Amino acid sequence: MTTPHEELLPATRRALLHRIAVAQAQGRAPSMVAAVVRDGRTAWHGARTSVEGHAPDENVQYRIGSITKTFTAVLVLRLRDEGVLDLGDPLEKHLPGTGVGEATIAELLAHTGGLAAETPGPWWERSPGSLRPELADVLGEQPRLFPPGRRFHYSNPGYALLGALIEKVRGASWEEVLRREVLEPLGLRRTSVRPQTPYAGGWAVHPWADAMLPEPAEDLGRMAPAGQLWSTTEDLARFAAFLVKGDDRVLSAESLREMRTPAASHEAADVASGYAYCLGMEIRRRNGRSLVGHTGSLPGFLACLMISVEDDVAAVVLANCTSGPLLFAVASDLVRIVADAEPRIPAPWKPMTDVDASLLELTGQWYWGTYGFALRLTADGLASLEPLSGNGRRSRFRPNGDGTWTGLEGYYAGEVLTAVRRPDGSVSHLDLGSFVFTRQPYDEAAPVPGGVDSEGWRGIG
Template sequence: MTTPQEELLPGTRRALLHRIAVAQAEGRAPSLVATVVRGGAAVWSGARTAVEGAAADEHVQYRIGSITKTFTAVLVLRLRDEGVLDLGDPLEKHLPGTGVGEATIAQLLAHAGGLAAETPGPWWERTPGSLRPELADVLGERPLVHPVGRRFHYSNPGYALLGALVEKVRGASWEEVLRREVLEPLGLSRTSVHPMAPYAEGWAVHPWADVLLPEPAEDVGRMAPAGQLWSTTADLARFASFLMNGDERVLSAESVREMRTPAAAVEAADVAGGYAYCLGMEIRHQDGRTLVGHSGSLPGFLASLAISVEDDVAAVVLANCTSGPAVSGATADLVRIVAEAEPRIPAPWKPLREADPAVLELVGQWYWGTHPFALRLIGDGLISLGPLSGSGRRSRFRSNGDGTWTGLEGYYAGELLKPVRRPDGSVSHLDLGSFVFTRLPYDETAPVPGGVDPEGWRGIG
């Protein structure tokens, strides 16, 4: 239930309903359901079904396919945050004997481990997992099709390995760890490895006739961490809110921000299409908007989750057909409709409760050579440094508690900013990864690399 301030306007709700109605009708989906999230809560849900009275709403389960991978990535990031492993560790260190152990955990998360896209036959999505009881059956005789770490190549077996890694480290099944560490803390009671009523049946729609064929709903066994889960749009709306804001019971805001950051080199065609892969999440640039999330499919089902962090809007679309509706395009449109019709209202500006005088001494204008920059003290105990006007390198910085600051994004992510003081305690300059920022352009009183001409600034006669 939303408060009057949170409810969408009638025109926005109608536009959302129209968009999913078009998706269901043109895509010939037996049913299609959607939910929109704003401000951390679901603010709209809608459904269209081909069968009058058939269950289709935000509480009905659908298979979500590869959105499962994002859940698996959350489990791996939890292990990293606990210090149990490092993303730079080779898989062999924690899960020996796979034959592909030189790939790092980060490379597997980003589909850069060089692994094949699919398991050896038969088609794993339409056959029981009992046909692949061991990891060796998932990997086959030729598990690597590219050099490790050289390129992005989407790999379902790679996420089966990550699920096995979680099981090995935790000493429990992937399903049990997921339920205990993610589903229960986030209140995702309608997300499960096996379907729970009410749930949608999966269908194939004939490409040239309006008739249906039921699809098998197999338990894919060891491939479960790559695509087994069933969920609802209500649960995925809560999951989308978590992926935007974090939850200290599961992952911090900083860690989910890391998950949303591109982590793999992509093909030229993907670059041109505005697509990249992060750590268990996809990122797309569409209509001037950056969307993160994941798509998913298994025979009989299509799924998409898309988030615009800047707009604070997310959308989920689920359908029970093998092909037809372009669910990724639909989620992008649902986000766009809300973001454009009802733009995000900024939180009111509030002054800081207190400010460290040593930090206030740093704020203001600085010069990198002749380029003017502004350093500002902002909320959450951070400072920001960026060009005084126009585009250029900019970043927020987090205090290290010792007078230095670490960059959080962009070119300066991870770089150290250090105020350098004169013997009398006054600030001489800022050192940022060897770059010297001075109060005046090429300030002769600061140790500018290469020195400053003693005759100073001059005209040309």
């Protein structure tokens, strides 16, 4: 009998090694390390290198670039969950004087704040942060390209602002807050702002010759919250597991689900390619799978962390070259190899521990007009409403403790479901955001908006 924590099969492990071997060779990467996470645990680690007799292991640090943004977003969501701020607050409310304070915190997280993609002046990734000591140096004289909230435009300075926001609210440096509130609780001991031995050197590989050039590793200063971190495949594997299951010491599973939900309006080309941005995370589609995570790059390094929540499989891939291997393709293939060869075995079905008769009578068939729906209660304490046929609106609902339910996803996310009862206690209908669901199509005994024709249903005569 297969258990969730069994090691991967030999054929699966060989397929994973083959995939990164091809990527390292064809992409001409000095080295590449990868890890696969299944059921919240590291299931495989592999490495390829151009140095004979030595291969980096899961504890060698690489620079992870913009995966740093996901860490910064976790800190911002923590502040929201504590009630210190609201994602709809304008930045000015908490960090005055930036000149772009009308953008909301959510817009900065989702890259819809209208800010420029890069800083003014020298290429910030290849120059010391001391050249940009203040936020004004990061933003420049024309920091805004578009009105806030109008369009997705990836902005590195936007995450520098979020880092400054964290510092202002917490009264400590972004680095200190990150270490205290995320890295230490999650046990990410090999994730740091500056490299710690052993770590890989960053290289540029000549596009037309098999020759290399070392890249500088600058301290990014104010831009650190956008891309400073160094980490390992082992730490990022642990972080990937957290991004799915949560950890109440850091951030709840519900808030992480919110982080994984698209939050930005994208152009047609992005939608067509299956790309969307969330709150500090990306969603991409490949080979029929939806993958959430983040990519990263800085001169000398490429990084990718991708998760298939449905398969409960994640992949981390790191390389020490400026360009070459397409790490998103590699990571998504690692997920596909495991998920297809060894599909997730669902947990055994278990019945509810307690059955509430007043809730049980709500289950079964309901109609919104002439559309048929089924309401079900599940052992996890949630309710689900889904169409009897087709791909109509569906959602799960969590109980609010007062007889109402709140939608968790899709069209009904955030909407309140209420069972409306008659004076004698019997259920008249369900109210869901003003939609009336009845036991029969256009039930004349329920308050159907617009009323029901008194002559009832009829044929053509």
